Amino acid sequence: MSLTAGSAGIKDAVAIVGIGQTAFARNLAEDERTLACRAVLAALDDAGIAPGEVDALASYTMEETDEVELAKAVGFGDLTFFSKVGYGGGGSCATVAHLAGAIASGQATVGVAWRSRKRGSGPRPWTNTAVQLPTPAQWTRPFGLLRPVDEIAMLARRYMHEYGVSRDHLFNVALACRNRANQNPAAVMYERPLTREMYMTSRWISEPLCLYDNCLETDGALACVVVGKERARDCARTPVYVHAAAQGLPAQHHGMVNYWNDDPLTGPAWTAARHLWKHADFTPQDVDVAQIYDAFSALVPLSLEGYGFCARGEGGAFTEQGALEIGGRLPLNTGGGGLSEAYVHGFNLINEGVKQLRGTSTAQVPGAATCLVTAGEGVPTSALLLRS
Amino acid sequence: MLTPVTDTDGAPFWQYAARGELRVQACGDCGELRFPPRPCCPHCRSFAAEWRAVSGRGRVWSYVVPHPPLLPGYAEQAPYNVVVVELEEAPRIRLVGNVVASAGAPLDSVDPARLRIGARVRVVFSGGLPQWVPA
Numbered sequence: 001m002s003l004t005a006g007s008a009g010i011k012d013a014v015a016i017v018g019i020g021q022t023a024f025a026r027n028l029a030e031d032e033r034t035l036a037c038r039a040v041l042a043a044l045d046d047a048g049i050a051p052g053e054v055d056a057l058a059s060y061t062m063e064e065t066d067e068v069e070l071a072k073a074v075g076f077g078d079l080t081f082f083s084k085v086g087y088g089g090g091g092s093c094a095t096v097a098h099l100a101g102a103i104a105s106g107q108a109t110v111g112v113a114w115r116s117r118k119r120g121s122g123p124r125p126w127t128n129t130a131v132q133l134p135t136p137a138q139w140t141r142p143f144g145l146l147r148p149v150d151e152i153a154m155l156a157r158r159y160m161h162e163y164g165v166s167r168d169h170l171f172n173v174a175l176a177c178r179n180r181a182n183q184n185p186a187a188v189m190y191e192r193p194l195t196r197e198m199y200m201t202s203r204w205i206s207e208p209l210c211l212y213d214n215c216l217e218t219d220g221a222l223a224c225v226v227v228g229k230e231r232a233r234d235c236a237r238t239p240v241y242v243h244a245a246a247q248g249l250p251a252q253h254h255g256m257v258n259y260w261n262d263d264p265l266t267g268p269a270w271t272a273a274r275h276l277w278k279h280a281d282f283t284p285q286d287v288d289v290a291q292i293y294d295a296f297s298a299l300v301p302l303s304l305e306g307y308g309f310c311a312r313g314e315g316g317a318f319t320e321q322g323a324l325e326i327g328g329r330l331p332l333n334t335g336g337g338g339l340s341e342a343y344v345h346g347f348n349l350i351n352e353g354v355k356q357l358r359g360t361s362t363a364q365v366p367g368a369a370t371c372l373v374t375a376g377e378g379v380p381t382s383a384l385l386l387r388s
Numbered sequence: 389m390l391t392p393v394t395d396t397d398g399a400p401f402w403q404y405a406a407r408g409e410l411r412v413q414a415c416g417d418c419g420e421l422r423f424p425p426r427p428c429c430p431h432c433r434s435f436a437a438e439w440r441a442v443s444g445r446g447r448v449w450s451y452v453v454p455h456p457p458l459l460p461g462y463a464e465q466a467p468y469n470v471v472v473v474e475l476e477e478a479p480r481i482r483l484v485g486n487v488v489a490s491a492g493a494p495l496d497s498v499d500p501a502r503l504r505i506g507a508r509v510r511v512v513f514s515g516g517l518p519q520w521v522p523a
Contacts, residue, residue, distance in 0.1 A: 207453035
C-alpha cells in the first residue's frame with residue numbers, strides 16, 4: 001500500500017513516547033554537548049528505548065551539537081534519517097514533524113529531536129556584528145534596530161495601534177506564564193511571583209515592550225522520542241500522538257522584520273494553522289490546552305488570532321478575564337513557557353504538551369486530551385496538534 | 389555605529405543614498421515597486437530592474453524606542469527612536485530609519501514622546517544614510 005499526497009498522511013501515525021530535560025538555569029556548568037547528551041538519554045530512558053535503536057534525528061540549524069557528536073557520544077546505532085530546521089525557534093515543532101514524516105514514510109523507526117542551548121551564560125546572538133547578514137540586516141541594523149525585541153516591538157506597536165491592544169493584555173500573557181511557573185519546581189521563575197505593579201513599573205527594553213514582555217535567558221537542554229503508533233503501544237509511557245503538523249512560510253514573508261508586504265500583522269502562524277486545521281479531526285474550540293511560543297508576550301495574541309482561537313484583532317481581548325489561566329478558555333504555557341520556565345527555543349513547550357496529555361503537568365488541566373504546540377511566530381514557523 | 393553591509397541587490401540603493409537620492413527598485417517590465425531589492429520580480433518574474441526616484445515623503449507606520457543593553461554607539465544615544473516609514477506614493481514600500489531634528493543630528497535628537505503613528509516625515513541624508521525629519 002502506498003501513501004498518496006493528501007490521503008492518510010501522518011495523522012496519528014506516530015507518537016511521542018519519551019521526554020527528557022536537564023535543569024534550567026541562568027548558568028549551568030556543563031557545556032552544550034554534555035547537556036544535549038543528558039537530555040537525549042533522559043528522554044530515551046523515559047521511553048524505555050535503548051540508544052542503539054535510534055535511527056533518526058532532528059534538531060535546529062542553530063543547534064551547536066551536530067549529529068556526529070551526539071551519535072558517537074550516546075552510542076546510537078546506524079542513522080538513516082537526520083534533519084535540521086532553520087529559523088531559530090521557528091523550527092521547534094518542525095523537528096518532531098520531520099521525524100513524523102520520516103517514520104510514517106518508512107525512512108526510520110525511532111527518532112530523537114533535541115535542543116541544547118547556553119543562552120543564559122553564553123553570548124547574545126545579536127551582539128555579534130561580524131556575522132551580520134547582508135540581507136535584510138542592511139535595511140535595519142544601521143538605524144539601531146538591533147535585537148529581536150526591537151524587531152518584534154515594531155510589529156507590536158502597530159498591532160496595539162490598529163486594534164487597541166493594551167499593555168494590560170500583554171501583562172495577562174506574562175502573568176499566566178508566571179503563575180504556571182510558580183507551580184513548576186523546574187521553572188527558573190518558580191519562586192518569583194509577578195504582580196501588575198511589577199510589570200507596569202519595570203524597565204523598558206524596547207518600547208512598547210518591557211522587561212517582562214521578554215523571554216528568559218536560559219541554559220538547558222530538552223529532547224523527545226518519536227516512534228510509530230504500533231511501537232508506541234508497547235512503550236512504558238502513555239503515547240502522545242502527533243495528530244497534525246505543519247510548517248509555515250507565508251508568501252512575501254520577511255522573517256522577524258516582516259515590514260514589507262500588504263499585511264505585516266498576518267504572520268507565519270496563519271499559514272501553519274490553515275494546514276494544521278485542514279488535516280485535523282478537531283477545531284480550535286476543541287483544544288484543551290495550548291503551548292504558544294512566547295519569546296515575546298506580544299507573539300501570543302497574534303498567535304491566538306493566527307491559529308483561529310479568535311478573530312483578527314481580538315487576540316488582546318481574548319486574554320481578558322483569566323482566559324489563559326487554569327480553568328480559563330485556553331490554559332496557556334502550563335510549565336511557564338519561555339517567559340517564565342526556560343527559553344530553550346521552544347522545546348520546553350513540546351515537552352510540556354506531552355506532560356499535559358500524560359496527565360503529569362505541574363499545572364495539569366483536568367482531562368486534557370488535545371494540545372496545540374507552536375514554534376516561533378514572526379519567523380518561518382511550525383506547529384503540532386497533539387492528542388492522547 | 390553599524391554601516392550597511394550591502395549585497396548585489398541592495399548596493400544601488402546605497403549608491404543613490406550616498407548622492408542624496410532616495411530610489412526604490414522597480415520591475416523593468418511590469419513596473420511594480422519592490423523592497424527590499426531582489427533578483428527578480430515576484431509579480432511577473434522578470435529579471436529586468438530599474439531604480440525609480442520617489443518623493444521622500446512618508447508617514448510613520450510604527451516606531452520603537454530601544455533601551456540598553458545595546459551595542460556601543462547606540463547605547464550612548466539611547467533611548468532613541470527607530471521608525472518604519474511608509475512612502476506617500478507607495479504605502480507598501482516601508483523603510484526603517486530614524487526621525488531626527490535635522491540632517492546629521494543624533495538618533496536621540498527628537499523626544500520620543502513627540503512621535504505618533506501617522507506623523508508626516510520627509511527624507512534627508514547624512515553620511516550615506518537616509519534619515520527622516522518632521523514634515
